[in-house]
Amino acid sequence: MKLQHATWQEVEAYLQRSTGIIVPIGSTEQHGPNGLVGTDAICPETIAWELGQRHDILVGPTQNLGVAQHHLAFPGSISLRPSTLIAVLRDTVASLARHGFTHLFFINGHGGNIATVNAAFAEIYSEHSVRAGGQTGPNLTLFNWFAGRRGRELAESLYGDAEGSHATASEVSLSWFARPEAVKSVSMSPKVAPVGSAQCDADEFRRRFPDGRMGSDPSLASVEHGSRFLEAGVEDAWEAYRAFTGRA
Template structure:
């Protein structure tokens, strides 16, 4: 069930039986020679929609813009400042809390968002504890699950790609985005086959000097639509397991 395709009455009915919601969050940034600029949003959105269809969980609209400043030397990248993203996440949570959502599960597709998500959660909880500013109403629980870090996904990536998976513009994320958007598949020869490795802790110009075509340690030419279908199944299992544990901890 997708929030943007529901009426307010349907959301109200959902809240009478369930108070958890999945919020896909990603980024709009370069993903190398054959990766889509929207990869980091397409992937968690695709996983979230499938979880929602299989298990009846409400899925919020995707937060498509993230913290991607280190990719800004590549055309097409759009980045928020960390402070801007924190404000967006805070307002999203407060809005959902007002209506009675108690468990907000951010399904993340971009490693660069992780620190900002943690900071946003800290801000929200601090406001609750200190009693200032607009505050979430009642019980509130927040968590992040990175679709690419689940055990099933990692095992599959290792078996298919080994060291060629890399850390950005990875074969696994390219494969999943291709399965979701097969009309946008790009076939490009990679040179070198496996991209340089290194840290992304730098500004945009330095990042492009370190990683000229945008890849980090990866060979995404190994990706395929068939692999993407397998990654979807693996990531849905990982995400559903994490969501159930979050909603109803043992």
């Protein structure tokens, strides 16, 4: 069940049987010559929706904007400051906790969010520890779909070193499976993009990676591969969700 497609009465009824919720989080940023700007939000959202449908887990709205300043030299990219994302996450968690949600499972699609999300969790735990007076606080975890064991093994088997680290064939495939009308056929030059660090400002990033790719060849992507990454992602996420919530 999707939170934004439910009535408040349906959410109230859900809380009688479960206090866990999935929150997809991603980014709006360039993904090379054939990748969608929304890739990092589409991928975790697609996994979250399928996981929620299969296992009766409520799925919250996707946080589509993340920390992506190093992509801002590419048109269409939108970035939040780390402090802004922390504030958004603090308010999101506080709102859901007020209703009685105890376990918030964030499925992430953007590596650049990891440090900031963990900092937000630390802020939330710190504030609760100081003010709560013994009351139980929210349980928070971040699951990065692209780091799941099944997904990594599938990417290795399909693409090897050409998977790369940004605008990867795996994430492009999954986003195409979710949005097949947006499939792009584009030649890559060079075939496999250069590798390097993204720890730089936006203009330097574009100088290092002129078409936006990092070590990848997303021309290898396909809708059929995307269906396989969805299955792998759902299985990885379900395993992590069960461990997090103690659900049998």
